Amino acid sequence: MKSYSVAKRLYMLMVYGFLYIPIIILIIYSFNSSMYSASVWEGFTLNWYKKLFTNSPLLASVGNSLLLAASSATIATVIGTLGAVGFFRFRFTGKNFLYVLIYIVMMSPDIVMGISLLVLFIALNIPLGFWTLTITHITFSLPFVVITLFTRLSGFDKHIVEAAKDLGADEFRTFLHIIFPMLTPAVAAGWLLSFTISMDDAIGSFFVTGPDFEILPLRIYSMVRLGVKPEINALSTLIFLLSLTLVIISRLLMKEKKDPDM
Amino acid sequence: MNESKIFRRITIGIIAFWLIVFVFFPNILVFAVSFLTRDEAHLIAFRITLENYLRIADPIYLRALANSFVMALVTTVCCIIIAFPFSYILSRIKSKNKNILLLLIVIPFWTSALIRTYAIKTILTTNGIINAFLLKTGVISEPLNMLYTGGAVIVGLVYTLLPFMILPLYAALEKVDIRLIEAAHDLGAGKRQTFIRIIIPLSSPGIIAGSMLVFLPALGLFYIPDILGGSKTLLLGNLIKNQFMDARNWPFGSAVSVTLTALMALLLLANYRTIKSASQKGII
Numbered sequence: 001m002k003s004y005s006v007a008k009r010l011y012m013l014m015v016y017g018f019l020y021i022p023i024i025i026l027i028i029y030s031f032n033s034s035m036y037s038a039s040v041w042e043g044f045t046l047n048w049y050k051k052l053f054t055n056s057p058l059l060a061s062v063g064n065s066l067l068l069a070a071s072s073a074t075i076a077t078v079i080g081t082l083g084a085v086g087f088f089r090f091r092f093t094g095k096n097f098l099y100v101l102i103y104i105v106m107m108s109p110d111i112v113m114g115i116s117l118l119v120l121f122i123a124l125n126i127p128l129g130f131w132t133l134t135i136t137h138i139t140f141s142l143p144f145v146v147i148t149l150f151t152r153l154s155g156f157d158k159h160i161v162e163a164a165k166d167l168g169a170d171e172f173r174t175f176l177h178i179i180f181p182m183l184t185p186a187v188a189a190g191w192l193l194s195f196t197i198s199m200d201d202a203i204g205s206f207f208v209t210g211p212d213f214e215i216l217p218l219r220i221y222s223m224v225r226l227g228v229k230p231e232i233n234a235l236s237t238l239i240f241l242l243s244l245t246l247v248i249i250s251r252l253l254m255k256e257k258k259d260p261d262m
Numbered sequence: 263m264n265e266s267k268i269f270r271r272i273t274i275g276i277i278a279f280w281l282i283v284f285v286f287f288p289n290i291l292v293f294a295v296s297f298l299t300r301d302e303a304h305l306i307a308f309r310i311t312l313e314n315y316l317r318i319a320d321p322i323y324l325r326a327l328a329n330s331f332v333m334a335l336v337t338t339v340c341c342i343i344i345a346f347p348f349s350y351i352l353s354r355i356k357s358k359n360k361n362i363l364l365l366l367i368v369i370p371f372w373t374s375a376l377i378r379t380y381a382i383k384t385i386l387t388t389n390g391i392i393n394a395f396l397l398k399t400g401v402i403s404e405p406l407n408m409l410y411t412g413g414a415v416i417v418g419l420v421y422t423l424l425p426f427m428i429l430p431l432y433a434a435l436e437k438v439d440i441r442l443i444e445a446a447h448d449l450g451a452g453k454r455q456t457f458i459r460i461i462i463p464l465s466s467p468g469i470i471a472g473s474m475l476v477f478l479p480a481l482g483l484f485y486i487p488d489i490l491g492g493s494k495t496l497l498l499g500n501l502i503k504n505q506f507m508d509a510r511n512w513p514f515g516s517a518v519s520v521t522l523t524a525l526m527a528l529l530l531l532a533n534y535r536t537i538k539s540a541s542q543k544g545i546i
Contacts, residue, residue: 008351012363015348019370019424022381025391029384040394083277090270094278101281104289107474107526109482111499112519115506116288119295119516122305139284142277171266193372200374202485203499207506217376224380224489228387236377243373251365 030233080145129210141194314517434468
């Protein structure tokens with residue numbers, strides 16, 4: 001049986017290797033001083049990182065993306081939190097219809113959502129740029145916020161809410177003093193996930209972006225299409241580390257829940 | 263109780279407004295546009311036609327469509343083959359480190375797919391690490407042209423979408439009652455028989471959920487062929503993108519998008535029961 005378990009371990013290692021080795025290589029070669037080669041190691045350098053911090057259009061796009069991610073994540077979290085509480089507390093007609101719409105956003109390929117929003121913005125004559133990107137990113141993040149919060153709410157002891165109502169609290173007070181404090185970690189996790197979605201979204205943004213507001217994922221897209229450059233390796237390393245940090249924080253926030261599922 | 267009513271209106275009202283205006287309405291618009299005519303000056307002319315849908319049947323587009331389906335299907339099958347043993351082993355591990363092992367699968371899920379595609383590009387290029395290794399060990403004497411091929415696109419798609427197969431499969435396999443497997447063994451079933459007759463049927467909601475989560479995005483991820491396939495291999499996503507951004511034929515682009523959505527709806531409906539039971543069991 002021993003060799004069987006060795007084979008199992010080896011298989012798992014191979015899959016993890018497949019998922020992580022390309023990223024690890026990318027990170028290592030972001031410190032390689034060779035300009036042209038993606039395989040020959042010519043010595044350690046921080047030049048590519050320095051180069052990034054003097055590339056002002058790139059820095060501007062980073063600033064734009066951070067602003068966009070922070071605003072869309074905040075709005076998506078507010079709408080999603082209130083929505084999840086509404087779904088949890090009330091019965092109403094059309095509830096299933098709203099579930100279906102959330103499901104559509106989750107299942108539709110991003111490109112389908114992207115062009116549908118583009119058609120809407122053009123039909124309503126909304127100029128493409130910051131606002132159209134914000135709306136798109138909120139729409140993409142909303143299902144994830146709702147689901148994160150709804151999962152949390154479903155784990156609640158309903159008696160606590162009933163007790164609050166028996167003691168005379170109305171819905172709003174119950175929300176403010178009972179539900180919201182218990183939800184805080186999930187709200188923070190939802191915000192971080194929305195932030196990550198916004199920082200990474202290239203497909204939806206591709207369609208609804210305007211000429212005056214360039215964002216990081218689209219800048220990366222145009223750089224990456226041109227070829228392999230050590231500068232892009234350095235940039236990718238930084239973004240990967242940022243996403244990694246955000247994901248780990250959001251997981252830690254949700255950890256109080258027992259099950260390890262998504 | 264008036265405040266309660268206001269609270270109720272606000273919580274339900276805002277999200278309902280958002281979903282109707284920015285999800286329901288835009289999809290209806292695309293559906294409508296797909297029946298209109300292209301116009302050079304104003305993008306769209308209000309003449310109702312079925313021409314856009316008939317055009318999809320044109321051999322050029324039909325080939326692109328078929329090609330795209332084959333790519334997505336191959337990607338899905340590769341993902342199942344890689345993910346099934348992995349998820350099975352993972353679901354049977356009883357270790358403190360299991361949460362970390364799971365987190366390592368979740369992380370790629372949340373990190374930029376664009377950057378991960380670029381990472382694949384760096385190792386596949388002519389002067390990338392795979393060629394360097396093969397040249398050094400003398401397996402090949404000339405660097406291989408791996409980039410800008412259909413194979414590179416498949417590798418990129420599998421790499422990007424594998425976690426979407428692993429997670430639902432893991433969730434389904436974890437819920438398979440070990441006693442059923444033991445019972446099968448007690449009743450004389452061999453390993454193979456147990457696998458085919460017990461494990462696969464019991465994990466089928468996971469297989470179906472995972473396949474949907476891989477197959478559908480695989481049709482739309484236009485930047486993967488752009489970066490790894492040199493735009494030689496078209497996906498449905500590239501076709502839609504080109505119609506919207508380059509050819510500026512929105513009605514035709516919309517018709518392709520509606521076709522993609524209809525296909526998605528069809529797949530969802532066909533698997534309605536399995537998906538419903540999967541979501542009740544918390545697999546997706």
